[in-house]
Amino acid sequence: MLDIGLPGIDGFQVLRRLRAQHVVSRVLLLTARSAVNDRVTGLRLGADDYLPKPFAMRELVARGRRYPEQSLMSLNVGDLTLDLDTHNAYRSAQR
Secondary structure (H helix, E strand, O other): OEOOOOOOOOHHHHHHHHHHOOOOOOOEEEEOOOOHHHHHHHHHOOOOEEEEOOOOHHHHHHHHOOOOOOOOOEEEEOOEEEEOOOOEEEEOOEO
16 A cells, blocks of 8 residues: 655655566555546556545455455575475575
Protein backbone atom coordinates (compact mmCIF):
# COMPACT_ATOMS: atom_id res chain seq x y z
CA MET A 1 0.00 0.00 0.00
CA LEU A 2 1.33 3.39 -0.94
CA ASP A 3 0.01 6.86 -0.15
CA ILE A 4 0.56 9.69 -2.62
CA GLY A 5 0.81 12.33 0.12
CA LEU A 6 4.17 11.40 1.65
CA PRO A 7 6.53 13.91 3.28
CA GLY A 8 9.54 14.80 1.14
CA ILE A 9 8.60 12.68 -1.90
CA ASP A 10 5.17 11.91 -3.26
CA GLY A 11 3.89 8.40 -3.81
CA PHE A 12 3.85 8.88 -7.59
CA GLN A 13 7.61 9.42 -7.52
CA VAL A 14 8.10 6.38 -5.28
CA LEU A 15 6.04 4.32 -7.73
CA ARG A 16 8.06 5.67 -10.70
CA ARG A 17 11.28 4.62 -8.98
CA LEU A 18 9.96 1.16 -8.09
CA ARG A 19 8.88 0.47 -11.66
CA ALA A 20 12.09 1.95 -13.12
CA GLN A 21 13.99 -0.58 -10.99
CA HIS A 22 11.69 -3.34 -12.30
CA VAL A 23 10.26 -4.07 -8.84
CA VAL A 24 7.30 -6.32 -9.57
CA SER A 25 5.60 -6.09 -6.17
CA ARG A 26 1.92 -5.26 -6.34
CA VAL A 27 1.12 -1.67 -5.40
CA LEU A 28 -2.20 -0.40 -4.12
CA LEU A 29 -2.40 3.39 -3.99
CA LEU A 30 -4.46 4.21 -0.90
CA THR A 31 -4.78 7.97 -0.79
CA ALA A 32 -7.00 10.97 -0.17
CA ARG A 33 -6.43 12.16 -3.74
CA SER A 34 -9.55 10.94 -5.51
CA ALA A 35 -9.60 13.00 -8.72
CA VAL A 36 -9.86 10.99 -11.92
CA ASN A 37 -6.59 12.50 -13.19
CA ASP A 38 -4.78 11.22 -10.08
CA ARG A 39 -6.29 7.76 -10.44
CA VAL A 40 -5.33 7.53 -14.10
CA THR A 41 -1.82 8.80 -13.34
CA GLY A 42 -1.32 6.20 -10.61
CA LEU A 43 -2.54 3.36 -12.78
CA ARG A 44 -0.45 4.49 -15.76
CA LEU A 45 2.63 4.64 -13.54
CA GLY A 46 2.15 0.97 -12.70
CA ALA A 47 -0.13 0.79 -9.66
CA ASP A 48 -2.17 -2.40 -9.60
CA ASP A 49 -5.12 -0.69 -7.95
CA TYR A 50 -6.17 2.70 -6.59
CA LEU A 51 -8.46 3.23 -3.62
CA PRO A 52 -9.32 6.76 -2.48
CA LYS A 53 -9.85 7.63 1.19
CA PRO A 54 -12.12 7.41 3.01
CA PHE A 55 -12.60 3.79 2.13
CA ALA A 56 -14.60 0.90 3.52
CA MET A 57 -12.47 -1.82 5.12
CA ARG A 58 -14.62 -4.46 3.41
CA GLU A 59 -13.72 -2.96 0.04
CA LEU A 60 -9.99 -2.92 0.86
CA VAL A 61 -10.11 -6.57 1.93
CA ALA A 62 -12.10 -7.51 -1.18
CA ARG A 63 -9.57 -5.80 -3.44
CA GLY A 64 -6.71 -7.61 -1.75
CA ARG A 65 -8.30 -10.97 -2.46
CA ARG A 66 -8.02 -10.29 -6.18
CA TYR A 67 -4.28 -10.82 -5.88
CA PRO A 68 -3.41 -14.08 -4.13
CA GLU A 69 0.09 -14.19 -2.72
CA GLN A 70 2.66 -15.67 -5.04
CA SER A 71 5.48 -17.41 -3.29
CA LEU A 72 9.04 -16.62 -4.21
CA MET A 73 10.54 -19.75 -5.63
CA SER A 74 13.97 -19.15 -4.08
CA LEU A 75 16.06 -16.68 -2.16
CA ASN A 76 19.62 -16.09 -3.35
CA VAL A 77 22.53 -14.44 -1.55
CA GLY A 78 25.88 -14.89 -3.23
CA ASP A 79 26.29 -18.62 -3.85
CA LEU A 80 23.72 -19.55 -1.19
CA THR A 81 20.22 -20.49 -2.40
CA LEU A 82 17.16 -21.39 -0.33
CA ASP A 83 14.44 -23.14 -2.31
CA LEU A 84 11.20 -22.07 -0.65
CA ASP A 85 9.10 -24.78 -2.25
CA THR A 86 11.29 -27.74 -1.25
CA HIS A 87 12.91 -26.13 1.83
CA ASN A 88 16.35 -27.17 0.55
CA ALA A 89 19.46 -25.01 0.91
CA TYR A 90 22.34 -25.05 -1.55
CA ARG A 91 25.82 -23.55 -1.49
CA SER A 92 26.92 -23.36 -5.13
CA ALA A 93 25.48 -26.62 -6.47
CA GLN A 94 25.91 -28.62 -3.25
CA ARG A 95 22.80 -29.32 -1.17
